[in-house]
Amino acid sequence: MDRNDTGILTEDLFSEMLAEEDAQPYRFPGAEKLLMKRMQEMHIISEDQAGICAYEADPWQIRLLYVRNGYRSQGIGHRLVEAVRQEAQQACAARITAEVTPSQKNFYEKEGFLKRAEGQTDTYEYLLGKELLGRTVTAEIEHALGSYHPGIPDLAYPLNAGYILYNGGVIDAYAVTDEPCDAFTGIVCAVLWRRNSDGIRVILARAGEMTDKDRVLSLIGILEQGDDVYIEWAV
Numbered sequence: 001m002d003r004n005d006t007g008i009l010t011e012d013l014f015s016e017m018l019a020e021e022d023a024q025p026y027r028f029p030g031a032e033k034l035l036m037k038r039m040q041e042m043h044i045i046s047e048d049q050a051g052i053c054a055y056e057a058d059p060w061q062i063r064l065l066y067v068r069n070g071y072r073s074q075g076i077g078h079r080l081v082e083a084v085r086q087e088a089q090q091a092c093a094a095r096i097t098a099e100v101t102p103s104q105k106n107f108y109e110k111e112g113f114l115k116r117a118e119g120q121t122d123t124y125e126y127l128l129g130k131e132l133l134g135r136t137v138t139a140e141i142e143h144a145l146g147s148y149h150p151g152i153p154d155l156a157y158p159l160n161a162g163y164i165l166y167n168g169g170v171i172d173a174y175a176v177t178d179e180p181c182d183a184f185t186g187i188v189c190a191v192l193w194r195r196n197s198d199g200i201r202v203i204l205a206r207a208g209e210m211t212d213k214d215r216v217l218s219l220i221g222i223l224e225q226g227d228d229v230y231i232e233w234a235v
Helices: 011-018 023-028 031-039 075-091 102-110 214-226
Strands: 041-048 051-057 060-067 093-098 114-117 122-127 134-142 160-166 171-173 183-194 200-205 227-235
Touching: 011 031, 041 114, 041 122, 051 075, 051 114, 060 075, 075 093, 093 102, 093 183, 102 122, 134 171, 134 200, 160 183, 171 214, 214 227
Parallel strands: 060 093, 171 200
Antiparallel strands: 041 051, 051 060, 093 122, 114 122, 134 160, 134 183, 160 171, 183 200, 183 227
16 A cells, blocks of 8 residues: 555546546546646555545545556455545544545445435545444543533533543543542443534443433533534444
């Protein structure tokens, strides 16, 4: 896997890409040169000059994924996406998005991406952090149960809130327990994503104590203050 190798960015490559049936909306005079210039400003991953993935890291978005004719159905596309996925996980990102053409939909869906919006190209996203579900981790508690929120007047924390260290980064955490504490070791029973912002939260509980999801949701709702969130629970 080659990283930031701009040698693959040639007009021949983009001419080949633009010849694809669903690339019609992007064909215009000088399109090859414009695409080449834009891709040079992004992160590039390529594999043996056979496939390329260009992406941005803030926020994480795949801008271009292409495997050349004659090299398809060999797992190259999967390996390129997986390389981006691993980098995003190390950065503790919440999601990777991609603008997906009709011919790419099956591929992205097999890679675990979900459709979030429709348009000339559909927006798909992959939610990161699922690999934490079921793991035992320790959270450092910054705001103990019953302490007052620093930014919302008269709001006492209905649970313990803090963070865990993961892949060299920090992930926010809620610890579900009836006692205030300075640190909490438990199982990641759920992961929470905010729809309109980056970053995730993990929800921790001791083994066997995570029985009332509705109660947990009501506690979290007090702190999330109406944010549009998505939660996935451990089985």
